[in-house]
Amino acid sequence: MSAPKKAARRSQEWFGRDGKQGFYYRSWLKGLGLPHDLFDGRPVIGICNTWSELTPCNSSFRELAEHVKRGVYEAGGFPLEFPVMSLGETQMRPTAMLFRNLASMDVEESIRANPIDGVVLLMGCDKTTPALLMGAASVNLPTIGVSGGPSLSGNWRGKQVGSGTGVIEMSEMVRAGTLSQEDFIEAEACMQRSRGSCMTMGTASTMASMVEALGMSLPENAAIPAVDSRRFRLAHLSGRRIVEMVREDLRMSKVLTRQAFANAIRANAAIGGSTNAVIHLLAIAGRLGVDLTLDDWDAIGSRLPCLVNLKPSGQYLMEDFYYAGGLPAVLREISQHLDLDAPTVNGRSLGENIADAPCWNRDVIRPLAEPFKPEAGIAVLRGNLAPDGAVIKPSAASPQLLRHRGRAVVFEDIKDFKARIDDEALDVDGNSILVLKHCGPRGYPGMAEVGNMPLPPKLLRQGVTDLVRISDARMSGTAYGTVVLHVSPEAATGGPLALVREGDFIELDVPGRRLHLDVSDDELARRRAEWTPPPAPTRGWSKLYIDHVQQAHLGADLDFLVGGSGDEVAGDSH
Ligand code: FES
Numbered sequence: 365m366s367a368p369k370k371a372a373r374r375s376q377e378w379f380g381r382d383g384k385q386g387f388y389y390r391s392w393l394k395g396l397g398l399p400h401d402l403f404d405g406r407p408v409i410g411i412c413n414t415w416s417e418l419t420p421c422n423s424s425f426r427e428l429a430e431h432v433k434r435g436v437y438e439a440g441g442f443p444l445e446f447p448v449m450s451l452g453e454t455q456m457r458p459t460a461m462l463f464r465n466l467a468s469m470d471v472e473e474s475i476r477a478n479p480i481d482g483v484v485l486l487m488g489c490d491k492t493t494p495a496l497l498m499g500a501a502s503v504n505l506p507t508i509g510v511s512g513g514p515s516l517s518g519n520w521r522g523k524q525v526g527s528g529t530g531v532i533e534m535s536e537m538v539r540a541g542t543l544s545q546e547d548f549i550e551a552e553a554c555m556q557r558s559r560g561s562c563m564t565m566g567t568a569s570t571m572a573s574m575v576e577a578l579g580m581s582l583p584e585n586a587a588i589p590a591v592d593s594r595r596f597r598l599a600h601l602s603g604r605r606i607v608e609m610v611r612e613d614l615r616m617s618k619v620l621t622r623q624a625f626a627n628a629i630r631a632n633a634a635i636g637g638s639t640n641a642v643i644h645l646l647a648i649a650g651r652l653g654v655d656l657t658l659d660d661w662d663a664i665g666s667r668l669p670c671l672v673n674l675k676p677s678g679q680y681l682m683e684d685f686y687y688a689g690g691l692p693a694v695l696r697e698i699s700q701h702l703d704l705d706a707p708t709v710n711g712r713s714l715g716e717n718i719a720d721a722p723c724w725n726r727d728v729i730r731p732l733a734e735p736f737k738p739e740a741g742i743a744v745l746r747g748n749l750a751p752d753g754a755v756i757k758p759s760a761a762s763p764q765l766l767r768h769r770g771r772a773v774v775f776e777d778i779k780d781f782k783a784r785i786d787d788e789a790l791d792v793d794g795n796s797i798l799v800l801k802h803c804g805p806r807g808y809p810g811m812a813e814v815g816n817m818p819l820p821p822k823l824l825r826q827g828v829t830d831l832v833r834i835s836d837a838r839m840s841g842t843a844y845g846t847v848v849l850h851v852s853p854e855a856a857t858g859g860p861l862a863l864v865r866e867g868d869f870i871e872l873d874v875p876g877r878r879l880h881l882d883v884s885d886d887e888l889a890r891r892r893a894e895w896t897p898p899p900a901p902t903r904g905w906s907k908l909y910i911d912h913v914q915q916a917h918l919g920a921d922l923d924f925l926v927g928g929s930g931d932e933v934a935g936d937s938h
Pocket of ligand 1: 421454
């Protein structure tokens with residue numbers, strides 16, 4: 365058997381071998397009908413596919429992959445498509461977020477273990493984007509992102525209905541008795557009219573925008589609808605480009621620098637993006653050793669305005685956003701706040717990519733001088749209720765509640781919340797603050813999107829449309845309200861949130877960045893002495909996750925996954 369030798373091209377450490385080992389590595393692949401010259405040292409491009417019928421948002425990815433392959437072949441590369449765990453946000457229980465880190469391990473090990481020189485990541489539904497970026501970052505090969513694109517605008521009885529946002533609005537109408545069950549069910553098929561991810565500026569669209577703002581995709585990646593021919597053209601061009609990136613050795617770590625993350629944080633403010641981006645970008649940065657903290661979100665992005673008039677904060681949907689110019693138009697508008705020298709995967713700087721970006725609709729993408737919402741980034745709160753931080757998206761909140769003192773109505777966990785929230789006898793009024801515990805990374809487990817608790821029906825009937833809500837959970841990017849999220853440390857680890865009791869007063873001061881539980885230190889110490897940890901899973905992935913997941917302010921990655929393992933692998937398969 366020949367000894368492994370360091371080849372110029374990574375894939376040649378497999379395919380460039382003599383003897384029995386080379387036979388093993390090539391012969392079975394030739395069973396696919398591949399000619400011998402494909403193994404001659406040309407760049408081998410892995411197409412990392414999250415297609416699944418259980419992730420309907422990613423159900424166009426088989427076709428998308430075929431377009432990537434065309435581009436790879438044209439540029440002289442050798443494409444090999446492989447599946448990884450897919451995460452369907454709407455189907456997976458208890459929450460897709462429980463599996464983000466597991467999928468990232470699948471991605472990392474699938475890339476590392478195989479004869480791949482460069483990677484195309486096909487990403488769409490919420491958690492598939494961070495999972496693929498995290499896994500690929502830990503290997504650090506030349507990598508390009510291709511998002512699946514948003515679905516067509518929802519339309520029900522002549523009105524636009526946004527993914528997620530529409531469900532939340534209509535379900536509140538059902539609970540308030542103003543929409544019938546029959547009409548509610550009819551609206552289901554009218555909201556999701558095509559393949560593609562949620563077409564509001566929810567987490568999927570936010571993360572696709574982050575991919576583009578980070579420089580990890582070709583321009584326009586964020587907004588082209590999933591079924592638009594230009595989405596397939598983008599996939600085709602990305603296939604061509606990744607081959608060049610391998611030849612240039614343009615690795616992920618050369619693109620994903622701290623300046624790229626800072627640009628993404630600013631872009632997130634300008635698009636009114638999801639709070640979920642906070643956790644995901646911290647986790648991705650952690651894989652690359654980029655120094656990024658929760659406080660950077662506030663320091664870098666919180667004073668920037670939101671320019672994009674999209675649901676859940678605004679009026680329009682992703683299709684409108686694309687027709688208005690998409691993310692390049694937004695980035696050009698905020699260019700004075702960006703690091704324009706940041707490199708991107710197409711070999712040009714971010715500034716070069718956006719220099720001539722046009723805007724075709726100023727109602728959808730507002731000028732910087734006349735923003736849709738001022739100071740729209742993520743605010744990071746601290747205080748005795750969240751010593752390690754909590755976040756709020758002020759642009760989705762009610763302005764009159766951004767400074768508020770109220771009496772806590774406490775739910776010990778999500779079951780307790782669901783059992784009591786519709787109870788007419790619930791002791792709650794328009795000044796109350798809803799507090800939900802045990803929905804953080806360890807507590808749920810997986811940190812579910814339940815932080816935007818539905819309001820009590822009796823308050824809805826009184827015309828109350830928002831309450832301050834506080835939890836260690838996340839919130840769907842399609843949701844809205846005065847919702848404090850990601851309280852860290854979480855209740856399940858004995859954080860101060862675990863100690864809140866019914867009737868306590870809480871002070872929220874978003875301008876002052878403060879979240880305070882108005883209970884004396886002595887009383888909190890007494891409560892802490894009485895606290896016992898909740899029961900935890902005892903086997904399988906959930907146990908591994910619970911034992912190793914970090915808190916939200918660190919990105920909720922597993923402690924042993926932070927950093928990377930690189931692309932070198934010792935040993936042969938036989
Ligand atoms: Fe898949 Fe929203 S549920 S993108």
